[in-house]
Amino acid sequence: MPQGPDGDNRRPGDISPGSGPFESDVLALLPQLRRYSRSLARSEAEGDDLLQDCVEKALTNRRHWRGVNLKAWTYAIMTNLYRNRYRRNARHAAVSIDEAAGLPAAEIHSDPLERDRLVAALNSLPEENRAVLMLVTVEGYGYQEVADMLDLPIGTVMSRLSRARQRLRDQLNDSNIISLRRPR
Numbered sequence: 001m002p003q004g005p006d007g008d009n010r011r012p013g014d015i016s017p018g019s020g021p022f023e024s025d026v027l028a029l030l031p032q033l034r035r036y037s038r039s040l041a042r043s044e045a046e047g048d049d050l051l052q053d054c055v056e057k058a059l060t061n062r063r064h065w066r067g068v069n070l071k072a073w074t075y076a077i078m079t080n081l082y083r084n085r086y087r088r089n090a091r092h093a094a095v096s097i098d099e100a101a102g103l104p105a106a107e108i109h110s111d112p113l114e115r116d117r118l119v120a121a122l123n124s125l126p127e128e129n130r131a132v133l134m135l136v137t138v139e140g141y142g143y144q145e146v147a148d149m150l151d152l153p154i155g156t157v158m159s160r161l162s163r164a165r166q167r168l169r170d171q172l173n174d175s176n177i178i179s180l181r182r183p184r
Contacts, residue, residue, distance in 0.1 A: 022062055025070050026055060032139055033074060039134040040082045042123050050085070054078040071141075075149040079131060121171040129164035136161055 033054060038047030058065075058074050065073050122130060128150075135146045136157075143161075147154045 022065075022070075023059070026058055026074065029071060029074055030055070032071075033078060035138060036075065036131075036134060037078055037082075039122070039138070040078070040127070040131060050078060050082055053081050057081065069145075069148065072145060072149045075135070076151065079150055082127075117172060121168050124171065125164050125167060129160045129167070132157055132160040133164040133168075 030051070034047065034051050037050040037054065038044055041047040041050050054074060054077050057077050061077075122133075125133065131150065132146055135141045135149065136143070141149070143154050143157050146152075147157045150157070152160075
C-alpha cells in the first residue's frame with residue numbers, strides 16, 4: 001500500500017488532515033450541531049463542550065465514515081457522546097444552586113416568562129423524546145433520517161415525537177397564567 005507524506009498508510013485519493021471537502025462539510029454542519037448539542041445538554045456551555053467533543057471525534061475518526069450521510073454520522077456521534085456523558089454524570093452528585101450563586105445571569109429576552117416556560121417544558125421531556133423532537137421540529141429532518149441518526153425504528157421515532165409534542169402541549173397549557181376567554 002502506498003504511504004502518505006507522513007509515512008502513514010493512506011490510499012490514493014484519501015483526504016489529508018486539515019484540508020478538503022470533509023472538513024468543509026463538517027464546518028457547514030456546525031450551526032445545526034450547535035443547536036442539537038444545546039438542546040441535549042440543556043445549557044449553552046455544556047452544549048458547546050459537547051459540540052467541540054463531537055467535532056473532534058468526527059475529525060479524528062473520519063476514516064470510519066463510509067461517505068454516505070455525514071449529517072447522520074455526526075448526529076449519531078453527538079448522541080452517543082451525550083449518552084455516555086449523561087451516564088457518567090448520573091453516577092456523581094449534582095451541584096447545589098448555592099454553589100452557582102456568583103455566575104452571570106442569562107441574557108434577557110423579550111418575554112422571559114414565556115421563554116422560561118418553554119425551556120422548562122423542553123427540559124422536563126425525557127432525553128430520548130427531546131432528541132427526536134429537536135431533530136424533527138427544529139432541525140427539520142425527516143422521520144427516516146432521525147431513525148438512521150439515532151439507530152431506531154421509524155415507528156419508535158414517530159411515537160417518541162408524538163409523546164413529546166403531547167407532553168409539551170399539556171405542560172404549556174397547564175402553566176398558562178391567563179386563561180383566555182372569548183369576548184361576548
